[in-house]
Amino acid sequence: MNAVIDYINxxxxxxxSELKDYLAIPSVSALPQHAADVRRCAEWTADELRRVxxxxxxxxxxxxxxxVYGDWLGAPGAPTILFYGHYDVQPVDPVxxxxxxxxxxxxxxxxIYARGAADDKGQIFMHFKAIEAHIKQTGKLPVNMKVxxxxxxxxxxxxxxxxxxxxKAEFAADVLVISDSPMFDRGIPSICYGLRGLTYYQxxxxxxxxxxxxxxxxxxxxxxxxxxxxxxxxxxxxxxxxKIPGFYDDVRPLNEQERSEFAKLPFNEKRYRKELGAxxxxxxxxxxxxxxxxxxxxxxxxxxxxxxxGEGAKTVIPAVAMAKVSMRxxxxxxxxxxxxxxxVHLNKIAPKTVxxxxxxxxxGKPWMTDFNSGYVQAAARAIEGAFGRTPVFTREGGSxxxxxxxxxxxxxxxxxxxxxxxDENAHAPNEKLDVSNFHNGIIASALLYQEIGGANGKxxxxxxxx
Amino acid sequence: MNAVIDYINxxxxxxxSELKDYLAIPSVSALPQHAADVRRCAEWTADELRRVxxxxxxxxxxxxxxxVYGDWLGAPGAPTILFYGHYDVQPVDPVxxxxxxxxxxxxxxxxIYARGAADDKGQIFMHFKAIEAHIKQTGKLPVNMKVxxxxxxxxxxxxxxxxxxxxKAEFAADVLVISDSPMFDRGIPSICYGLRGLTYYQxxxxxxxxxxxxxxxxxxxxxxxxxxxxxxxxxxxxxxxxKIPGFYDDVRPLNEQERSEFAKLPFNEKRYRKELGAxxxxxxxxxxxxxxxxxxxxxxxxxxxxxxxGEGAKTVIPAVAMAKVSMRxxxxxxxxxxxxxxxVHLNKIAPKTVxxxxxxxxxGKPWMTDFNSGYVQAAARAIEGAFGRTPVFTREGGSxxxxxxxxxxxxxxxxxxxxxxxDENAHAPNEKLDVSNFHNGIIASALLYQEIGGANGKxxxxxxxx
Numbered sequence: 001m002n003a004v005i006d007y008i009n010x011x012x013x014x015x016x017s018e019l020k021d022y023l024a025i026p027s028v029s030a031l032p033q034h035a036a037d038v039r040r041c042a043e044w045t046a047d048e049l050r051r052v053x054x055x056x057x058x059x060x061x062x063x064x065x066x067x068v069y070g071d072w073l074g075a076p077g078a079p080t081i082l083f084y085g086h087y088d089v090q091p092v093d094p095v096x097x098x099x100x101x102x103x104x105x106x107x108x109x110x111x112i113y114a115r116g117a118a119d120d121k122g123q124i125f126m127h128f129k130a131i132e133a134h135i136k137q138t139g140k141l142p143v144n145m146k147v148x149x150x151x152x153x154x155x156x157x158x159x160x161x162x163x164x165x166x167x168k169a170e171f172a173a174d175v176l177v178i179s180d181s182p183m184f185d186r187g188i189p190s191i192c193y194g195l196r197g198l199t200y201y202q203x204x205x206x207x208x209x210x211x212x213x214x215x216x217x218x219x220x221x222x223x224x225x226x227x228x229x230x231x232x233x234x235x236x237x238x239x240x241x242x243k244i245p246g247f248y249d250d251v252r253p254l255n256e257q258e259r260s261e262f263a264k265l266p267f268n269e270k271r272y273r274k275e276l277g278a279x280x281x282x283x284x285x286x287x288x289x290x291x292x293x294x295x296x297x298x299x300x301x302x303x304x305x306x307x308x309x310g311e312g313a314k315t316v317i318p319a320v321a322m323a324k325v326s327m328r329x330x331x332x333x334x335x336x337x338x339x340x341x342x343x344v345h346l347n348k349i350a351p352k353t354v355x356x357x358x359x360x361x362x363x364g365k366p367w368m369t370d371f372n373s374g375y376v377q378a379a380a381r382a383i384e385g386a387f388g389r390t391p392v393f394t395r396e397g398g399s400x401x402x403x404x405x406x407x408x409x410x411x412x413x414x415x416x417x418x419x420x421x422x423d424e425n426a427h428a429p430n431e432k433l434d435v436s437n438f439h440n441g442i443i444a445s446a447l448l449y450q451e452i453g454g455a456n457g458k459x460x461x462x463x464x465x466x
Numbered sequence: 467m468n469a470v471i472d473y474i475n476x477x478x479x480x481x482x483s484e485l486k487d488y489l490a491i492p493s494v495s496a497l498p499q500h501a502a503d504v505r506r507c508a509e510w511t512a513d514e515l516r517r518v519x520x521x522x523x524x525x526x527x528x529x530x531x532x533x534v535y536g537d538w539l540g541a542p543g544a545p546t547i548l549f550y551g552h553y554d555v556q557p558v559d560p561v562x563x564x565x566x567x568x569x570x571x572x573x574x575x576x577x578i579y580a581r582g583a584a585d586d587k588g589q590i591f592m593h594f595k596a597i598e599a600h601i602k603q604t605g606k607l608p609v610n611m612k613v614x615x616x617x618x619x620x621x622x623x624x625x626x627x628x629x630x631x632x633x634k635a636e637f638a639a640d641v642l643v644i645s646d647s648p649m650f651d652r653g654i655p656s657i658c659y660g661l662r663g664l665t666y667y668q669x670x671x672x673x674x675x676x677x678x679x680x681x682x683x684x685x686x687x688x689x690x691x692x693x694x695x696x697x698x699x700x701x702x703x704x705x706x707x708x709k710i711p712g713f714y715d716d717v718r719p720l721n722e723q724e725r726s727e728f729a730k731l732p733f734n735e736k737r738y739r740k741e742l743g744a745x746x747x748x749x750x751x752x753x754x755x756x757x758x759x760x761x762x763x764x765x766x767x768x769x770x771x772x773x774x775x776g777e778g779a780k781t782v783i784p785a786v787a788m789a790k791v792s793m794r795x796x797x798x799x800x801x802x803x804x805x806x807x808x809x810v811h812l813n814k815i816a817p818k819t820v821x822x823x824x825x826x827x828x829x830g831k832p833w834m835t836d837f838n839s840g841y842v843q844a845a846a847r848a849i850e851g852a853f854g855r856t857p858v859f860t861r862e863g864g865s866x867x868x869x870x871x872x873x874x875x876x877x878x879x880x881x882x883x884x885x886x887x888x889d890e891n892a893h894a895p896n897e898k899l900d901v902s903n904f905h906n907g908i909i910a911s912a913l914l915y916q917e918i919g920g921a922n923g924k925x926x927x928x929x930x931x932x
Contacts (some may be wrong), residue, residue, distance in 0.1 A: 321767075352745065397685065
């Protein structure tokens with residue numbers, strides 16, 4: 001294993017230089033004018049998988065952008081890693097806010113700046129180089145490896161589900177590894193063991209068949225914008241607790257170990273509040289901010305629209321009012337069940353003076369892995385070996401829908417193994433990746449394969465059960 | 467007086483034909499491309515005032531469209547009427563919904579269809595012809611008459627206040643007459659003796675300095691759209707009563723005479739509800755629909771905007787949320803005082819987790835005249851004489867800001883003397899005026915001058931005190 005790490009250290013500069021080439025391809029999946037760039041990026045990625053020593057490399061075509069696949073299956077008896085990532089990137093606008101051009105990767109103060117540096121090219125490239133180091137130095141990998149890289153993550157992964165369903169046998173593995181998330185903070189490597197789920201709705205309220213003059217008709221009919229406000233106000237109490245009956249029934253309480261681990265994290269509430277520009281932090285009482293964001297469900301209003309919203313004043317009673325609302329869910333809440341409870345409550349509180357229509361938009365299940373499981377502990381040892389520090393265990397307030405998809409379709413446990421930083425500007429100008437984290441991430445990836453490969457004498461079965 | 471009425475009856479067809487010429491001028495004040503048409507209309511109007519026999523006719527220039535002025539002051543000792551109206555019209559879009567072109571007046575089924583037919587060219591033309599009939603037949607008017615016609619009523623009368631202030635002495639009169647409103651219903655002529663006032667606000671709520679990802683930050687901070695919903699919900703109880711402390715203190719209760727007169731009106735709640743397309747009529751309990759619209763104050767949400775309002779779903783916690791709200795006021799509520807009560811209540815209920823800014827947009831005082839006053843009774847007799855039916859006394863839910871302006875600047879009592887119909891489509895396609903109402907309106911106007919002129923032996927002072 002030392003030879004592998006030596007190889008990584010020796011090739012540090014070359015890796016950076018190659019990463020710059022990769023980042024130079026503007027694979028912006030959201031913009032049609034970049035369609036040819038996205039395909040070029042897929043081909044470059046496939047060539048790179050071949051270069052680092054993977055086999056069976058191919059593009060899996062979809063109605064959209066291709067999925068790049070490659071594997072190495074020369075470790076019979078050892079576990080199989082399915083590594084998922086994406087080669088597409090976010091748009092760069094407003095481009096004038098970038099200090100250096102988004103597709104000319106530039107190193108400043110130990111950070112590499114480019115669109116895709118952290119999300120996700122830099123982090124998948126880290127694995128390419130870890131694979132390369134193993135294969136070039138030892139002729140093999142300590143695990144079986146399947147790499148699946150999509151080109152539509154930034155536009156909703158619309159075709160990924162079908163690709164997974166159509167390639168169930170080909171993608172079969174023991175554990176899913178994803179490197180597409182930040183660590184807790186600079187110098188504090190972390191492993192994320194939980195994600196929230198989601199259920200998203202649109203509420204449409206109609207009062208009358210057209211907008212009315214608020215003078216001639218004010219007092220005659222219900223105002224749908226007011227009815228909507230009254231409905232929304234009855235979804236949450238002033239203490240931040242959601243009032244939908246049964247909403248909390250299936251919430252798995254934060255356990256004492258989690259709460260004490262979260263409490264130890266160097267989280268500066270004051271700095272956090274200041275960075276958000278909020279007068280106060282606020283949420284369900286009885287929980288810390290991290291507990292609320294990571295381990296408690298929410299009800300948020302995502303959008304409101306009704307009547308006259310331009311400059312000045314228009315004396316109108318709106319005909320309709322619309323709200324977008326969503327709930328973040330935690331284990332063991334089920335989006336379907338929560339959706340039903342929401343709709344029952346909504347119909348119960350909706351005034352009979354207006355028509356209320358509710359439309360389900362989309363949803364996803366919450367996800368959590370046992371942080372005492374063998375794979376998670378293997379990842380922890382790999383990170384400690386590379387970063388010189390035991391990782392902290394965190395959860396995430398957001399959702400990564402593919403995690404649920406892989407779990408449901410392939411039944412895979414997941415290790416979220418990200419080396420970005422919270423200020424990496426993933427979807428904003430001046431996206432960046434810390435160069436040391438990139439380098440240590442390659443070492444950590446190489447160690448992860450070794451750990452999962454059973455270097456410590458553990459079988460795949462043992463790894464799962466912890 | 468019979469000679470005057472004979473003249474009107476004899477010239478009926480010519481009047482209609484001249485009105486069509488007037489309606490052919492597209493004096494759309496809201497659209498810059500019609501600026502020349504608006505001026506041409508002002509000049510046509512001035513020429514018409516000269517033709518009917520008024521003197522001192524002129525255009526009073528403003529930074530916008532000119533005010534047309536003309537007078538006849540040959541009745542020393544008699545009261546002076548200040549007649550106000552407007553020669554500009556609303557835009558015609560969507561023009562494809564018009565059965566016949568909006569600026570080619572067409573008579574179908576006893577209605578004259580054209581933009582401006584009811585609002586307000588048809589109704590001011592009615593007075594031009596009444597003036598003409600008196601002067602042509604008798605060489606004089608039974609009253610002194612000052613006519614003030616603006617060209618910016620449909621765009622907020624921005625320059626009218628300054629014109630009134632600058633011409634206080636010139637505009638001095640005993641009573642203001644306006645014909646720019648509908649009668650209660652077809653065949654039910656009416657006199658409107660009350661208008662509601664208004665105070666209009668924008669509420670801006672800020673949660674954070676920028677939109678946040680609802681996954682990564684949901685649970686950490688207050689949602690400004692939810693805070694706004696909670697604020698709005700606390701403005702009104704579920705029974706439709708406004709919860710601002712002190713809000714009802716100065717409301718003049720509907721008296722028994724009013725309530726019994728309103729109750730006698732042929733108002734079909736079922737048809738009204740159906741026409742509005744509302745599931746139910748709704749408002750403050752304890753009052754009929756007409757009582758609520760005419761004689762009770764309101765709190766309406768006029769607009770809502772926050773976060774993501776497009777197609778689909780975006781998981782955002784909005785940084786800001788905005789509402790436009792307004793209150794219709796009744797005598798003796800004062801917009802300034804009500805505004806203060808509103809702001810105090812708002813600041814009291816606003817959560818401290820968000821920043822709330824409130825901006826006053828505009829306002830106007832409620833107006834009511836004693837329907838037993840001499841001028842109102844004179845108008846009632848004129849209408850009965852022309853329409854063969856005693857007018858009903860109504861109030862209006864809307865506001866006519868110029869009424870307050872004239873009242874404040876010139877101290878004038880007002881007679882609202884309108885012959886439109888509730889379905890006249892004043893601001894919609896297929897605007898129309900009933901041809902019989904137009905004709906009877908000319909007779910009623912001629913009789914009104916006679917009545918106010920003291921033909922019945924009453925002095926101006928007697929007219930005011932009733």
